[in-house]
Amino acid sequence: MKLADWAPIIVAGVTIVGGVFQARRKRPMTREIVKQDVELLGLLPEDSEAKELLAKHIDATVRKIVEDEDQRTREYAGSCLAIGFLAVSVFLLASCVARGGAWWWLAAPAVFIGLLGATGLGQDAVPRRRDARGRPL
Structure with a gap:
């Protein structure tokens, strides 16, 4: 299967992810809610x-x-590294699907790298209280 066969699926996935981010961005922030509550008060x-x-x-x-x-x-920095891991994972998975045959062995490291990226993104992209070195408290 060629990478061109996957293009519509990739475009649809990017559209869905963009829509989810846009929907989350439209939610009012805590300070805006407090401002509305004060006006209601x-x-x-x-x-x-x-x-x-x-x-x-x-x-x-x-x-x-x-x-x-x-x-x-x-x-x-950790968020960017995690996104990089996820990008490498997607590239490896796309390569093993596109080339087939013996290239399927790339699926194992791709899944492992993807899990590392997802875990890192979950830890570093979420706002948390941190110490001076950036470690979560």
Whole structure:
């Protein structure tokens, strides 16, 4: 099977992955939600129980932002390395599919490298609290 036969599948996969990233990007951030909650708080009547409850929720959310979210970071070098591993894995899998025959032995290292890349991306791309050397706390 030629690589040209896989082109429509690759294009469809890239489209799906792009759509997923775009959908995740459109979600409002925590600070935007707090801003909307503050605006809603101003619209509620003074004697409302919901106003007190919403004020406590806003206070807790702001406290969490200050204490936790501002200290969480991503490890960009590890994320780039993991993406590189995933790219090598895809290239090896595409090569073994395109050439067939004895090239199927490339599937084993491709799967291993892909697992390393996926694990590394899961560890380094997720925002976490980290020490000075970038290790997760």
